[in-house]
Amino acid sequence: MATYADSHVDTHLLDIARWPDLAPIRASVQGRVETAVARRLFTAAVGRLPVSVRFPDGRVVGTGGPTMTVLDEDSFFRRLGSGKLIGFGESYMAGDWEAEDLGGFLTVLAAQMASLVPEPLQRLRALVVARHPASERNIEANTQRNIARHYDLSNDMFATFLDETMTYSSALFAEEPTTGSTARADLAEAQRRKIDRLLDQAGVGAGTRVLEIGTGWGELCIRAAERGATVTSVTLSEEQKSLAEERIAAAGHSDAVTVELKDYRAVEGEYDAVLSVEMIEAVGYEFWPTYFETIDRLLAPGGKAAIQAITMPHDRMLATRSTYTWVNKYIFPGGFLPSVEAIEQVTRDHTSLRVGDRLSMGHHYAETLRLWDQAFLAAHDRVHQLGFDSVFDRMWHFYLEYSRAGFASGYIDVNQITLQRKAEER
Structure with a gap:
């Protein structure tokens, strides 16, 4: 089974010149709001899916299935709040979370992609997601x-x-x-x-x-x-x-x-x-x-x-x-x-x-x-x-x-x- 179980990335040792957007995110009023929203939306979304999301304090969210292990909860939700869809991938690159069966876990999410975010909030998509750069x-x-x-x-x-x-x-x-x-x-x-x-x-x-x-x-x-x-x-x-x-x-x-x-x-x-x-x-x-x-x-x-x-x-x-x-x-x-x-x-x-x-x-x-x-x-x-x-x-x-x-x-x-x-x- 494909896994990177032993490859957690120490963010203090990241080559920030090479990966500038993986630098730790500094706290701000806007950041705290975004983090709180991300925490609520993510927890609600995975809570109804056949996955198991394990947090450092022992909590498990989901109805059971492929496991995601959150290693740095604060960093994960800060990145998710700040970067939205991009932040989810960046949090994996930075080592904020692991999945023994990464493909299996992501397959569950992909199958529900259209409904992960509540429909009323999907109408705000254009206001919150990043746009393609002109370059x-x-x-x-x-x-x-x-x-x-x-x-x-x-x-x-x-x-x-x-x-x-x-x-x-x-x-x-x-x-x-x-x-x-x-x-x-x-x-x-x-x-x-x-x-x-x-x-x-x-x-x-x-x-x-x-x-x-x-x-x-x-x-x-x-x-x-x-x-x-x-x-x-x-x-x-x-x-x-x-x-x-x-x-x-x-x-x-x-x-x-x-x-x-x-x-x-x-x-x-x-x-x-x-x-x-x-x-x-x-x-x-x-x-x-x-x-x-x-x-x-x-x-x-x-x-x-x-x-x-x-x-x-x-x-x-x-x-x-x-x-x-x-x-x-x-x-x-x-x-x-x-x-x-x-x-x-x-x-x-x-x-x-x-x-x-x-x-x-x-x-x-x-x-x-x-x-x-x-x-x-x-x-x-x-x-x-x-x-x-x-x-x-x-x-x-x-x-x-x-x-x-x-x-x-x-x-x-x-x-x-x-x-x-x-x-x-x-």
């Missing part, structure tokens, strides 16, 4: 910096938990998985299965001109080239471009594949197939029309596009589209998840493309994330050798398990979606 808006001047903050962390760090294909998106297992039903050895084959299905949906074969938006570390390029396709792939990550080109060359496909450091909006040409795997999440709500208009513009007559997209329910998408979250702040600046309905609406209103085949595979992502987190925890020493500290450990563990909880609970999903022009539908 992270996904205009072309900002996008490469946003991408670099995540994907340029370190190729070697990503290699500690990804499989041999270096594929950083949901796998597709041979059978519908349940928690713990697959072994690490199954992951690489499941990643290839995912890619092959997308290539099949887009009709990629010998002579196909392929555009990939979002290179990753090159596995889709390699598998498309193995089919006889010629591939242009664009990325904004210098680290990914470098390793992708190495892997493509090692596979013997440099003549068939070109990787360019370029924003998708700047791509020109005509392609028989356009593929994009879990890249729309980094586009930003206001730029979804541009993203699909670009695919429409670049797709040759008779061509198809196949994308893999993490999605959320439409009502939650509308409620949270202006909310700046812990994931935005620490993991994916500028990111936001669409709904399937939003994809259908944007393509209908702004392009000649229409959604055709769609495969929902959220449980496959939950299992993919479980395997990633298991490998990341096992690589603790290697991660530290690469220059990352214990706060990064906790941040990344929280991110992987937080994401797994979303898919395991059904709060979010991942879909493979095939797009083709309306006049060309069969």
Whole structure:
């Protein structure tokens, strides 16, 4: 079971220069009010859930289930009061609380996400939650910096938990998985299965001109080239471009594949197939029309596009589209998840493309994330050798398990979606 039971962070030893927002919060009149409100709301919310929240004085709140152990009650509620949703994640990074089964605990919360805060208070959401900073808006001047903050962390760090294909998106297992039903050895084959299905949906074969938006570390390029396709792939990550080109060359496909450091909006040409795997999440709500208009513009007559997209329910998408979250702040600046309905609406209103085949595979992502987190925890020493500290450990563990909880609970999903022009539908 994934756990950081022995990794409590001493806030007096925190590298505040590296993690400035984890500094202890000073008391103030406003802070005391926020803390009191956070204490009441949190206690009331978890009190009706199938969890057990244990406090230092021995109190246990909840109806029983996955356990959260609060180690520093004052600090936890100060951070929660001050930072709201962001503060909950920061309190874990700072070591204010632990959970032996972090994913299991977060899954319970994710399943009740829409009702954790009383409905009358949800109407005040816009007044209390943080808003996206203008510096992270996904205009072309900002996008490469946003991408670099995540994907340029370190190729070697990503290699500690990804499989041999270096594929950083949901796998597709041979059978519908349940928690713990697959072994690490199954992951690489499941990643290839995912890619092959997308290539099949887009009709990629010998002579196909392929555009990939979002290179990753090159596995889709390699598998498309193995089919006889010629591939242009664009990325904004210098680290990914470098390793992708190495892997493509090692596979013997440099003549068939070109990787360019370029924003998708700047791509020109005509392609028989356009593929994009879990890249729309980094586009930003206001730029979804541009993203699909670009695919429409670049797709040759008779061509198809196949994308893999993490999605959320439409009502939650509308409620949270202006909310700046812990994931935005620490993991994916500028990111936001669409709904399937939003994809259908944007393509209908702004392009000649229409959604055709769609495969929902959220449980496959939950299992993919479980395997990633298991490998990341096992690589603790290697991660530290690469220059990352214990706060990064906790941040990344929280991110992987937080994401797994979303898919395991059904709060979010991942879909493979095939797009083709309306006049060309069969």
